Amino acid sequence: MSAHAAVAAPYENTGVPDGKLAIWLFLASEVMLFGTLFTSYIVLRTAAASWPVGWEVLNVPLATLNTFFLIASSVTIVMAHAKASARDKAGFYRFMGLTVLLSLAFLVVKGFEYGHKFHEGHFPSTSIFYAVYFTTTGLHGLHIIGGVAWNLGLMWWAGRDGWDDRLFLGRVEYAGLYWHFVDIVWIFLFPALYLL
Amino acid sequence: MSEHAHAEPSFTERYVFSVDHKVIGLQYLVTSFVFLLLGFSMVLLMRWQLAFPGQPLPLIGRLLSASAAPGGVIGPEFYNQLGAMHGTIMVFLGIVPLGVGAFGNYVLPLQIGAPDMAFPRMNMMSYWLYLPGGLLMLSSFLLPGGAAQSGWTSYPPLSVINPGQTVWLLAMVLLITSSLLGSINFIVTTLNLRAPGMTLWRMPVFVWSQFVTAFLLLLAFPPLEAAAVLQLMDRVFHTSFYMPEGLIVGGQLASQWSGGGQSLLWQHLFWFLAHPEVYVLILPPMGICAEIISNNTRKPIFGYKEIVYAMMFLGTMSFVVWAHHMFVSGMSTTLSNFFLVTTMIISVPSVALLTCLILSLKGGAIRFTTPMLFALAFLPMFGIGGLTGLPLGLTVTDIYLHDTYYVIGHFHYVVVTGSLIALFAGTYFWFPKWFGRRMDDTLGKIHFWGTLAAMNGIFLPMFAIGLQGQSRRLYDPTAHLHNLIGQPLHVVSTVSAFVLMLFQIPVIYNFFYSMFRGEPTDSNPWKATTLDWQCPSPPPHGNFAKLPRVYRGPYEYSHPDHRDDWLPQDAEKAVAS
């Protein structure tokens, strides 16, 4: 990847690999991004004339199922990393594949929820509540899609020359860090939108 | 993956999709200077209208479309488009990419003894998001609806109902992503790629300035990205994040929007970015000045650690002063007192930085080289910019001065006679490193004096115009009675702006002429101590033939035990003659 990698040792450095540092910095910026959305949510809600009760208008059972999917996928991605560390390629494929399937299941359920809302005539423009709902879950969904692409890319790379690449294990770990972040965002979104 | 697997890199690999930080730096340099020229040309059209409202533009007027400038006279809509695009281009496509993308990219890895950035391909991606973002921004002039016309600050509801804004938002998302990738790269490079011995406290001030700036970009831009997404939703899907209930636009109830949002929310999110952005504009230029001043006084810089701490403090505080842009916005007037206090506090590190730079001159042997002239001019000019910030940061006086030409004068002193002057200094200073040739000194001095005089001619009258109570962003100031008296000052300002354009001809000619025909130099023409001058000019791929080892701080000039008056950071020990 980088020209200096072969001679990384002699440099003055933090001891943290470049990629890991970068992913943490990226997540810091992501915290600012979603932090802004949450702040906007709070500001808009406190000033709103009326705000529906989340569980009366949104589908809590489906969202609970989705929460389960995401938490499970966080476990499977850790397993995938463990298998990769143990040089168990089949195990890596199994658990990374499971992670991708769970993420896709999340997206399918989310799609049903969206479709149902559209069918009922609720769009982002309907009210400030739906504006917040569609925008935050939509952005979160985009992050899920990004994660799926990344994880699929890792599986594809493992099948090519990636499995034996020096950077492979690190990249699986970074995928996991990112995935945990996406998971945590949902853990905040779920109560904020559905339960409060 | 390895470099050796490739044969000779093709032309495209070497100059277009290059992963070499030096080529990317120069790509940024040329691109941002072109954008600066474009943004400057736009303001010349506006300045003509301000000085001679309703008069047809000479020469260019006939070339503009009939809808933009009927009869060669700029229309109000086109004027507002020019205004919004001037601000956007100068800030996001000009000064920041020049200070960070160009100088940071080229100089930072050299100064810490790195062979390249930590993520060269990500570095390339930053540039290739920046350029399309910029082109998209420019192309909006040609699209139906035209360019954004709600000011570079894009306050809703105006920005939501005005045409042209969607493309602005999309382009901003590209630019934000570009600078996000860049900032991650800068931080990781600085932390992990320093040559052996280059401890944090041996890094040149310029590296520190880039390091702090990268954190500002990393943490301040995502809120704007989120805010831009919300505005995009308001425009495209008619959500009401920024739209309150019951808006009546053009006599019609704006029923596309359900209402329930708050227009002030945008202002908070925008300034949460845009105030740190001010320090993104000013810190790298300050770093450049520190390098040049130390080099041209031939003595260590004053208060190296004080400078670094001041920069960190400035960076941190810049996140809690944003609402001083909003004293009369309708925001809670109690909150204003809080932001008044933080604003007063943030002025202290700025004073400290300027004091350190001026005290660095004392006891030196000042060489008045062209880059030094620019760096010296930075000090009083930035001083004017800083001082005039005081009545704007003070709640009471800001009631009157807010959104007047006084504000325009203030931040142009900071960003133009401050940042831009320092970036010129950096261009003259590092040019020999980039091309192994020197820029012409006489042309440089003509450029310097002409530019300095013209810039003051443009911006000094604005303080008077502002104190007279004239608001910014007026298509025709003479429509208001109280503005009439300031009209001659507008003429002075406009004439100076055209003079400034003329005085840029020497530097453009100088740049391209010297690139090929300039006087060849050795690798260290300024007799400097930092690592960027201890490698060949221009540096080869990988920069250093042998990994340098660093033995001391960055500014060991006139060391008593050394035969030369500069002791490079990588010289093992001082050698008596």
Place this chain on the structure above:
Amino acid sequence: MNGNYGWFLPVQASDFAPAMDRGIHIIHWAMGVIFVLWSVFFAYLLVRYRARDGHKPDRSHLPLSVSLAPDIAVLAFEVLLVVVYAVPSWNRMKRIPPSAEGSLQVEVRGEQFNWSVRYPGADGKFGKTEPRFVDFTNPFGVDEADPAGADDVVTVNELRFPVNERVLVRLTSKDVIHSFFIPEFRVKQDAVPGLAMPVWFTPTLEGDFELACAQLCGVGHAIMRADVKVTDRAAFDQWLAAKKNATLAAAPKAAVEQW
């Protein structure tokens, strides 16, 4: 152009103007003194320490504490400004609104690109308004069924105030953000749709002044202005009565058109 405007600040026409100008003067004097002293020192350094034959740089520096002196001086000056000037004046001008009683109440509403003004009339009460009643003859959407609204006086781009009487403006906007700026009064406040901002001042000088929109509000921003006239109380009452008759005369016509 008239005598109200000069090369520096405009004429002082409200009770806030003297305090505002005092602050602006103090700060500019301080800025001037700082800048001149600083420049003299700067010029001295440039001449004294210029590179020349036989001049050797001196590597030593002044102690760090010297560099802190300007920081402390600036901070002290600012603390003084904040405590003695900014916070008290801010409270008076912006933070603590005067009571509605004893104030002349006016409602001002910005729209692209006009200022609509409503005086409550003799009863001192504004009539109820609703967005659905808004049209070109009724910019505020006054509910005609409400008796309090019957004597409301509505003008467009025309403001009158009696001299030396406190005015309390209820500032709103119909569409986008505008800004209510009367330079001679040193008063400025953004008009934000969805919010009603209080603005208050006491005109202290009779004469003709100008209300200008100070926040970019669209293509017609530059022409968005209103005449402000300050007169004595008698002339003001006379004008208000004349306006009311004009409004009443217009009202039946508008009603007929609606039919």
